[in-house]
Amino acid sequence: MTPSHRCVRIALPFLFLASLLPVTVGAQPPVYITQWGTPGSGNGEFNQPYRVAVDATGDVYVVDWQRESLGGNCRIQKFTNSGSYVMQWGSAGSGNGEFMNPSGVAADAFGNVYVTEAAGFRLQKFTNTGTYLTQWGTPGSGPGQLDNPIYVATDAGGNVYVSELAGQRVQKFAGDGTYITHWGSFGSGNGQFFSPDGVATDLFGNVFVVDRGNNRVQKFTDTGTYLTQWGSLGSGNGEFMNPSGVATDAAGNVYVADSNNHRIQVFTGTGTYLEQWGSFGSGDGQFSYPYGVAVDATGNIFVADFDNFRIQKFGSLTTPVQSSTWGRIKSLYH
Numbered sequence: 001m002t003p004s005h006r007c008v009r010i011a012l013p014f015l016f017l018a019s020l021l022p023v024t025v026g027a028q029p030p031v032y033i034t035q036w037g038t039p040g041s042g043n044g045e046f047n048q049p050y051r052v053a054v055d056a057t058g059d060v061y062v063v064d065w066q067r068e069s070l071g072g073n074c075r076i077q078k079f080t081n082s083g084s085y086v087m088q089w090g091s092a093g094s095g096n097g098e099f100m101n102p103s104g105v106a107a108d109a110f111g112n113v114y115v116t117e118a119a120g121f122r123l124q125k126f127t128n129t130g131t132y133l134t135q136w137g138t139p140g141s142g143p144g145q146l147d148n149p150i151y152v153a154t155d156a157g158g159n160v161y162v163s164e165l166a167g168q169r170v171q172k173f174a175g176d177g178t179y180i181t182h183w184g185s186f187g188s189g190n191g192q193f194f195s196p197d198g199v200a201t202d203l204f205g206n207v208f209v210v211d212r213g214n215n216r217v218q219k220f221t222d223t224g225t226y227l228t229q230w231g232s233l234g235s236g237n238g239e240f241m242n243p244s245g246v247a248t249d250a251a252g253n254v255y256v257a258d259s260n261n262h263r264i265q266v267f268t269g270t271g272t273y274l275e276q277w278g279s280f281g282s283g284d285g286q287f288s289y290p291y292g293v294a295v296d297a298t299g300n301i302f303v304a305d306f307d308n309f310r311i312q313k314f315g316s317l318t319t320p321v322q323s324s325t326w327g328r329i330k331s332l333y334h
Contacts, residue, residue, distance in 0.1 A: 050103065053113075074102060107128065136173070143171075188214050197245070200247050
């Protein structure tokens with residue numbers, strides 16, 4: 001990929017406080033609660049929201065990506081848990097606090113926010129109010145170098161995991177950027193990747209990686225030891241078509257943004273299929289290429305609905321809440 005100052009098309013588990021009771025197979029899909037966003041570059045508007053993350057206080061961070069016909073926003077927007085605009089930071093560029101294709105966002109338990117740049121070949125670290133702190137990464141395939149970093153996640157200890165779409169690996173860093181380890185190579189075998197995308201951790205020390213090109217999810221220890229996998233190409237239960245984002249809840253259930261099937265699928269931590277929701281469209285609970293998913297401490301689910309220019313919020317999978325709608329503006333673009 002050639003770096004440019006225009007964006008081009010190319011989430012964080014933390015210490016949840018919710019119940020650790022697992023979801024039972026056959027649970028009802030979560031109830032739609034609300035949504036926000038419309039095409040544009042103003043506050044609370046999106047130029048195709050790509051990723052979403054939630055911090056320990058419930059605030060929501062969105063990678064506001066780009067659409068060629070509208071120009072790139074190249075920024076992070078912050079909202080309350082109910083969708084009220086709080087603030088934003090970032091613009092196109094290569095300086096501190098600027099972005100070249102922002103591709104992933106995660107928040108840790110200590111008030112920090114991490115942003116990967118697919119064409120900037122780096123990761124930047126900010127406070128939760130957008131103050132620049134530090135960065136790491138240069139183009140390359142060596143330890144600590146980054147090749148098309150596409151997704152970022154953190155664990156309860158503040159370690160940072162970065163997937164490299166072109167580098168075919170996952171790297172683990174300390175919160176200050178110190179390289180710890182990496183795993184993966186190109187292929188379809190256990191522990192290999194074909195364009196790894198979403199990364200998530202759970203409370204039990206596991207790391208889940210969406211292996212996009214192989215249409216599967218792989219599970220590892222936090223040091224990269226392969227444990228198991230699930231998924232294959234298709235549209236049936238447990239099958240995927242271009243999966244992208246991934247998140248976990250307090251019980252260790254795994255939520256996968258099955259992007260080209262326009263749905264979210266939910267599994268146990270060992271890959272047993274539980275539930276799904278979504279179909280192609282712009283109505284409440286429908287999606288047009290969902291690329292990001294996040295779950296907050298109470299089990300609410302947030303989906304970055306890319307081509308609908310919005311974030312949708314759903315209630316917990318196990319505790320449906322009363323549906324309501326506010327600020328509904330349907331996208332005029334598909």
